[in-house]
Each structure stands twice: as structure tokens, then as C-alpha cells.
Amino acid sequence: MKQQLLAITAATLLFVACNNEEKTSAESSLKDSSGAKTEIKDDGKKEQAWIPVDSAMMNKAWAESMTLGEPHKMLAKSAGTWTADITMWMADGAPPTKSTGSTVNTMLFGGLYQQSKHKAIMMGMPFEGMSTVAYDNTEKKYVSTWIDNMGSGILVMSGDWDNATKSLNMSGKMKNPANGLECTEREVFKPVDDNHQTLEMYGPDPKTGKEYKMMEIQYTRKK
Template sequence: MARCFPIPFISLVASLALISPSPAQATGEHKMTPEQQAAMEAYTKAATPGPQHAALAKQVGNYSLLIKSWEAPGTEPMVENGTATRSMILGGRVMMESMNSKMMGQPFTGHGMRGFDNVTGKHWSTWNDSISTGLMTTTGSCDEKDACTFSGSWVDPVSKKTITSRMVSHWSGADAETFEMFGPGPDGKEFKMMEITYTRQK
């Protein structure tokens, strides 16, 4: 089975090939060219965790969840409870979240990742779960208090159309975060589809 590598990985390998010293360079006869040095510095900068990653690390822990979801505007929410665990991976570059709860009374598990891309200057996240086989990706921005606004999309399994949503989150204390997800209602107007209250366990 053929293995596919992401484009950034291929670019990195190509750049390392350019940067790697030739036999003559290895003996100290030549130094890297300015182009090779610039490429090495660019990749090093892109890979170095910064303050945005440190902010994500502050969210590490175990959380209890209160989940509210709405099928349509004006309806009563469905309320479920759950748990989530957040940890840092890849040398402090990415925060991973594992979630366990119920959806419509059935067991529900989800997996998400969040990070900050030093190259684009954008925050990003991914999400996949046990009620789908797809992947949702979002990008956005966060302020100095880690209040964030993201936007993303997924393909609706019924209509097969791409659905765009908006997600916002904010912290009301060091251990309490509220996440809200908005999407189009039957009339096409935006409404709140979901609200999750995270409470970190001591």
C-alpha cells in the first residue's frame, strides 16, 4: 500500500537535502550558502513553539462537560454530560483533546487537536468523532485572554452540501471555558447549535 506524505513534509525533506552538507562541506571546506542558511532558519522558526503554544499548554487537564445542543431555533436544548482530557503533544506544539459523552442517549467519543501555525499566523483545529467518518478543520484567531473565534465547514450527510459554521470560546476563570457553535438554520440564518461548558477538575 502506497504511503502518502503531506506536502509540508515533502518540502522539508527537499529543503534538508539542499541544506545537508556535501562531502566537501562535511570536511569543513565549504560553508552553507546564504540560501541554505535562510532555509534552515525559516524551518527552525516555523517549528519553534511560541507564546501561543504556551497558552494552549495552560489548558492541559481533565474536565467535566455540560453539553447543550439545539436541533432548530426556538427548540429546547438536549442536555448531556461528559468528560474531556487535554494534553500537549509533539513537543508542546499541539494540544490534543479526547472527549467522552453521549449523543441522543448513545455513547459518543471525539478527538480534536488545536495549534498555532507560525507560518500563517493562524490558530487551527481539527475534529473527528464516533458519529462520522469525516474530518472537520477550522482556522481562526485568539486574543490575549484566549477568547477565540474560528470558522470551518463539513459536508452534511443528508444534503451532501458543505455546511459552514462559526465557533467562539472564552474563559470565565482559570478553570472554566465556554464553547459555542453556530450554524445555518432551516431559513439559512445563523443560530446556536451547541454550547459546551468545560470545568477543569482539581
């Protein structure tokens, strides 16, 4: 009887020890590269556990977040009024349509954000749009929002500066109002010199869904 009791006790201790070891191993595997733990929710998704911060850490982080850097200085170079020569293609291989417009760029909140207001005639109708562009010091990325009078949604894009091509490459997703499918919009912004810039926009072809160049805008600073 004693031998059976000892055997059961030993087996129980072994099970608990193994279970604790597996738990410790699982907890270790749930740490990301920064050492922060993640938690697995009921739906199976991982969620990073909150990392406590003190006032000194918070003040330092916010100071760095609001500090102007070279990306903000680059955006500030575009401040002013620009004329726009616009070329559009309604589908891949379709003949181009041309129009003209104007853009006014203004830096906001001490130079942290660039606000752009656009006016043009597109497809015979007055067009107005507004964008906000920022360099997010925390995310280390450029971020933009776009709204206009030919839709009711907000397009959010993000991207990086490419030193090789000297261009800003941004992309984001939106729903196509015609078929309800999510699609990717992409743009390439390239400063040519202090008085000239180009913007190329890419999106899905209406028939095939394959990416094509929808629009090209040549900007010239208004003197």
C-alpha cells in the same frame, strides 16, 4: 521600393517594440506585493512561481516555525481533565437538551499541539471525539481538526484570537450529509479563568440554513 521596404521594416520594429513593452508590463502586473512572480496557467488561474531558497533560509524558517510562543502557552494552560456540561439545540428556537461529558487535553511534541479527547452521551448514544489544535507560526493562525464516531469526515477550522472579547474564533466548511450542501461551522472558545472555559458552536439551521447556536459547553477543570 526602398521606401516601402523601410516602411515595412520600421513597422515591424515598432510592432516588436510594442509587443515587448506589453509583455514587460504584463509581467510586472503579475508580481504580488512580495515581489514574487505569478504564472497564468491554461485554465486562467494564477499560480505563484517558486521562490528559490538556500539552506540558511530553510534552517531559519524551520527554526521559527517550530518555536513555542504565547499562543502555544495559552493552549498548554488547558492541559488536564475537564468535566463538560453540554447544552444542545436541534434547531433555532427548539428546546434545549442537556448532557454531561469529559475532556482530556494533552500537549504533544514538546508543546506545539493540543490533543483533546472527548466522551459524552448525546441523543442517548455514546459519543467520542478527538481534536487537534495548533498555532501555525507560518500562517499566523490557529488551526484545528475534528473527528468523531458520528461521522466519517474531518472538519478543519482556522481562526484568530480576539483581544477585545478574549476569545478564540474559529470557522471551517463541511458538507451537510442530509442535503449534500457545503456549510460553515463556527466556534467561539473563551477561557474564563484557570479552571473554567466555555465553547459555543454555530451552524446552519436545518430548515432555513441560517446560522444559529447549536451547542454550548461549560468546562470545569477536574480536581
